[in-house]
Amino acid sequence: MVELTVNGVRRSVEAEPDTPLLYVLRNDLGLTATRFGCGAGLCGACFVLVDSTPMASCDLPLWSLTGAAITTVEGLAADEPNGISALQQAFLDEQAAQCGYCVSGMLITASALLARGQTPGEEEVRSALDRNLCRCGTHNRIVRAVLRAAKR
Amino acid sequence: MGTDLAGGEPALEGGLPENLRRNPLLSTWLRIGGDGTVRVCAGKVELGQGIRTALAQLAADELDVAIGRVEMAEVATPASPDEGHTAGSKSIQDSGAAIRQVCAEARQLFLAAAAERLGLPACELTVSDGEISVPGGSASVSYWQLAQAVSLDRPATGAVAPRPLGSGRVAGQSAPRIELRDMLLGRPSFVHDLHLPGMLHGRIVRSPYAHARLLHIGTCLSQARVVRDGSFLGVICAREEHAVKARNQLMETTTWECSGGLPRSQDVAQFLLKAPSVEDRLVVDHLAGDSVRAGVVRTHHATYSRPFLAHASIGPSCAVACWRDGQLEVWCASQGVYALRSVLAECFSVAESNVVVHHIPGSGCYGHNGADDVAYEAALLAREAPGTPVRLQWMRDDELGRAPFGPAMVAVASAGLGADGDVLSFGYDVYGNGSGGRPGEGGSPNLHAASRLAGPLAPPVAVDIPVEAGGGTSRNAIPLYRLGRRRISSHWVSEMPVRTSALRSLGAFCNVFAIESFMDELAALAGADPLEYRLRHLDDARAAAVLRAAADSAGWSGRGSGWADRGPGWADRSPGPGPGPGPGRRRDGERGMGIAFARYKNTSGYCAIVAEVEAVERLRVLRVTAAVDVGFAVNPDGIDNQVTGGVIQAASWTLAESVVTDEERVLSTGWDSYPILRFAEVPPVHVIIVRNDGEPPLGAGEIAQGPTAAAITNALYDAIGVRVRHLPLTQDQIVAAIEE
Numbered sequence: 001m002v003e004l005t006v007n008g009v010r011r012s013v014e015a016e017p018d019t020p021l022l023y024v025l026r027n028d029l030g031l032t033a034t035r036f037g038c039g040a041g042l043c044g045a046c047f048v049l050v051d052s053t054p055m056a057s058c059d060l061p062l063w064s065l066t067g068a069a070i071t072t073v074e075g076l077a078a079d080e081p082n083g084i085s086a087l088q089q090a091f092l093d094e095q096a097a098q099c100g101y102c103v104s105g106m107l108i109t110a111s112a113l114l115a116r117g118q119t120p121g122e123e124e125v126r127s128a129l130d131r132n133l134c135r136c137g138t139h140n141r142i143v144r145a146v147l148r149a150a151k152r
Numbered sequence: 153m154g155t156d157l158a159g160g161e162p163a164l165e166g167g168l169p170e171n172l173r174r175n176p177l178l179s180t181w182l183r184i185g186g187d188g189t190v191r192v193c194a195g196k197v198e199l200g201q202g203i204r205t206a207l208a209q210l211a212a213d214e215l216d217v218a219i220g221r222v223e224m225a226e227v228a229t230p231a232s233p234d235e236g237h238t239a240g241s242k243s244i245q246d247s248g249a250a251i252r253q254v255c256a257e258a259r260q261l262f263l264a265a266a267a268e269r270l271g272l273p274a275c276e277l278t279v280s281d282g283e284i285s286v287p288g289g290s291a292s293v294s295y296w297q298l299a300q301a302v303s304l305d306r307p308a309t310g311a312v313a314p315r316p317l318g319s320g321r322v323a324g325q326s327a328p329r330i331e332l333r334d335m336l337l338g339r340p341s342f343v344h345d346l347h348l349p350g351m352l353h354g355r356i357v358r359s360p361y362a363h364a365r366l367l368h369i370g371t372c373l374s375q376a377r378v379v380r381d382g383s384f385l386g387v388i389c390a391r392e393e394h395a396v397k398a399r400n401q402l403m404e405t406t407t408w409e410c411s412g413g414l415p416r417s418q419d420v421a422q423f424l425l426k427a428p429s430v431e432d433r434l435v436v437d438h439l440a441g442d443s444v445r446a447g448v449v450r451t452h453h454a455t456y457s458r459p460f461l462a463h464a465s466i467g468p469s470c471a472v473a474c475w476r477d478g479q480l481e482v483w484c485a486s487q488g489v490y491a492l493r494s495v496l497a498e499c500f501s502v503a504e505s506n507v508v509v510h511h512i513p514g515s516g517c518y519g520h521n522g523a524d525d526v527a528y529e530a531a532l533l534a535r536e537a538p539g540t541p542v543r544l545q546w547m548r549d550d551e552l553g554r555a556p557f558g559p560a561m562v563a564v565a566s567a568g569l570g571a572d573g574d575v576l577s578f579g580y581d582v583y584g585n586g587s588g589g590r591p592g593e594g595g596s597p598n599l600h601a602a603s604r605l606a607g608p609l610a611p612p613v614a615v616d617i618p619v620e621a622g623g624g625t626s627r628n629a630i631p632l633y634r635l636g637r638r639r640i641s642s643h644w645v646s647e648m649p650v651r652t653s654a655l656r657s658l659g660a661f662c663n664v665f666a667i668e669s670f671m672d673e674l675a676a677l678a679g680a681d682p683l684e685y686r687l688r689h690l691d692d693a694r695a696a697a698v699l700r701a702a703a704d705s706a707g708w709s710g711r712g713s714g715w716a717d718r719g720p721g722w723a724d725r726s727p728g729p730g731p732g733p734g735p736g737r738r739r740d741g742e743r744g745m746g747i748a749f750a751r752y753k754n755t756s757g758y759c760a761i762v763a764e765v766e767a768v769e770r771l772r773v774l775r776v777t778a779a780v781d782v783g784f785a786v787n788p789d790g791i792d793n794q795v796t797g798g799v800i801q802a803a804s805w806t807l808a809e810s811v812v813t814d815e816e817r818v819l820s821t822g823w824d825s826y827p828i829l830r831f832a833e834v835p836p837v838h839v840i841i842v843r844n845d846g847e848p849p850l851g852a853g854e855i856a857q858g859p860t861a862a863a864i865t866n867a868l869y870d871a872i873g874v875r876v877r878h879l880p881l882t883q884d885q886i887v888a889a890i891e892e
Contacts, residue, residue, distance in 0.1 A: 015391075023396075027392055037466050038823055039547060045466050092336055098200040098793060099199070100341060127832060138796075140796065141796075142831075
């Protein structure tokens with residue numbers, strides 16, 4: 001039995017301490033926005049916020065998360081009256097996806113960048129997102145979406 | 153009374169669309185509900201290209217309903233219309249034509265029923281968001297009220313024609329993707345996210361070799377059920393992380409015997425030129441003889457190649473399968489649910505009626521990837537757990553190492569130029585493995601695991617797609633230019649060192665790269681501007697229009713007059729002679745601009761690309777301008793997204809990508825060994841849609857691939873005076889070209 005705090009809710013799961021967080025999120029907690037991409041932390045598809053830092057959940061063992069606050073895409077709009085965050089709305093406004101498989105990881109990285117409080121420029125946005133891979137070629141729309149959200 | 157079905161409107165000319173002829177019942181395509189819903193059932197699947205949105209737009213216009221009412225049904229056997237594979241950029245043409253016709257006929261049936269109710273001829277009634285009204289609006293009846301009375305269980309007749317494209321309010325305007333909000337809110341959106349009660353998790357155990365025979369099964373954790381059939385090896389576990397761990401343990405401890413060699417990646421081009429091949433003579437304007445050389449004052453020849461390329465989706469392939477009472481149900485991201493059903497039935501020796509295949513979108517699909525393979529492998533695992541669904545997701549090395557690759561190709565071009573520099577003769581031979589390796593093509597199930605079973609089924613084949621179907625190796629091998637006498641052949645190499653199948657644009661990527669590089673070389677020999685040289689060999693006004701649009705927008709005329717008057721090259725970066733710097737570029741042997749063009753398949757969308765590059769320590773693409781003409785633009789923003797994505801993906805292929813092999817193994821099975829373009833390297837892309845709304849709509853998803861590769865290569869030449877003919881344009885290849 002392992003205790004976790006996910007999207008502000010304390011959860012306990014029946015899993016071994018070395019289980020990567022990704023599988024617990026998806027299969028035990030039903031939070032499927034976080035997705036497997038490479039299992040090696042090289043693509044960003046499985047990023048979650050661990051206390052406000054984007055981290056790959058595919059190789060992040062449960063034992064390392066005691067006391068940590070984990071946020072997934074399902075939790076990004078938790079406090080929003082419209083049920084959608086400014087960042088998610090900006091992605092919608094820019095139509096910043098094609099297949100959309102990578103988009104959860106993009107939202108996580110971008111939300112961490114925006115949470116720093118400064119208004120990032122394009123170079124900073126590109127640099128922050130450089131650990132996230134996109135195969136459909138939607139990069140420029142994603143950058144525009146993050147810049148749009150940053151201006152709000 | 154106004155019950156005249158045609159309502160005074162013109163009948164369809166030229167017969168019903170092909171896909172509607174094959175699936176003639178209106179109710180197969182369209183359901184109108186008493187609750188105000190419009191359900192469109194297309195046979196084409198969402199691959200991330202936005203096809204569901206574009207088809208919904210067409211349906212909304214034809215029916216005169218708000219697009220928000222239109223719901224696109226899941227594609228599944230046996231209910232969905234069989235529209236073959238979602239491939240070849242033909243969905244908007246083929247499925248779009250069928251849906252427009254179905255909706256036009258349905259609208260007329262509802263109008264006829266309304267005419268009876270309202271006592272006026274159908275031609276006097278108007279429809280607004282499904283509400284059918286008499287003039288002045290004093291009486292009306294809706295589709296929803298008539299839904300019970302009007303049966304769509306009748307075949308299409310062609311008695312009415314769809315409205316002219318562009319006359320509606322929805323198609324032709326940018327529309328937001330219908331799936332996007334759910335994705336952004338993190339809701340289940342992919343087959344990967346499907347969770348069925350009691351579902352188990354599977355993984356496949358692979359050998360380190362490309363081709364291998366299983367000798368001894370190793371050991372793994374006790375919670376795993378090991379499934380073996382011949383050299384097919386997998387595990388099933390209640391928990392996914394256990395399946396991953398068991399797979400890793402078995403991959404370390406299982407022993408295999410290598411059962412087939414490979415050419416090393418650097419030897420693939422030679423392999424293709426030497427291997428037996430089947431020639432398809434595409435154009436033979438002359439056979440041989442002196443007349444060929446009449447007027448020719450100069451000849452030129454060059455050889456180009458592209459490596460094997462991986463689909464490299466961000467999400468490895470995934471499927472869920474369940475056997476129950478001898479019936480198989482599969483959820484997967486196949487591009488052809490009927491073809492997959494057929495081969496699954498064959499492989500498991502069951503009737504097709506005992507197999508149901510559901511499509512649920514997967515991660516980005518750029519052609520025939522692992523979607524069918526993983527569905528079959530999930531079914532092989534699930535067979536060992538009857539009554540229980542088994543979810544199988546491939547790992548990263550499965551995806552990069554075992555999914556079909558885009559075929560490697562080699563192209564050999566030659567030309568004879570007249571005194572004025574014009575092309576008087578053109579020879580072209582292209583060699584490659586096939587792109588036709590989908591389930592059932594070439595008489596093979598074409599499923600990765602099928603030939604590895606104890607009772608093996610046919611090994612995979614990749615046939616060459618015939619020219620009539622757009623061509624495979626031959627796609628875009630015939631230039632649109634006027635090139636005098638031509639001899640053009642494609643050569644299909646059937647022996648596959650690694651399995652190949654369809655990858656975005658098929659042979660067009662290599663053929664356009666080769667031909668458009670060659671045109672640049674010929675322009676340089678003729679002392680001509682590359683744009684002007686292309687235009688003087690073109691008779692097609694739409695082709696010229698996209699070339700001019702891209703060039704004008706990118707500031708082509710300010711670039712000077714090409715390499716002929718350019719400064720020193722790669723080795724010497726002192727400022728060179730020539731006219732002054734153009735807008736946004738330095739004339740210092742570091743920056744260059746290149747142009748390229750093709751009409752995809754010679755029958756589909758037109759695309760011209762201008763690329764600007766910088767070549768200092770490494771090659772960087774600074775900016776790309778694309779001009780496209782895809783006829784009637786159903787969803788302009790969707791076209792922008794598809795073309796931009798095509799440019800960026802093709803830039804990644806061109807700059808960085810190559811499947812790496814040694815004599816036994818595929819080595820490029822991770823993101824460190826198969827790098828793709830990243831945010832910091834992705835250039836700004838400006839897309840110009842040259843509106844031609846009077847022309848039929850054409851697919852946009854694949855048109856940028858070839859022109860992008862050639863434009864970047866031509867820009868590199870413009871920058872440093874070095875012609876690189878072998879992709880990708882890595883530092884090693886550029887240095888090799890300098891040394892040549």
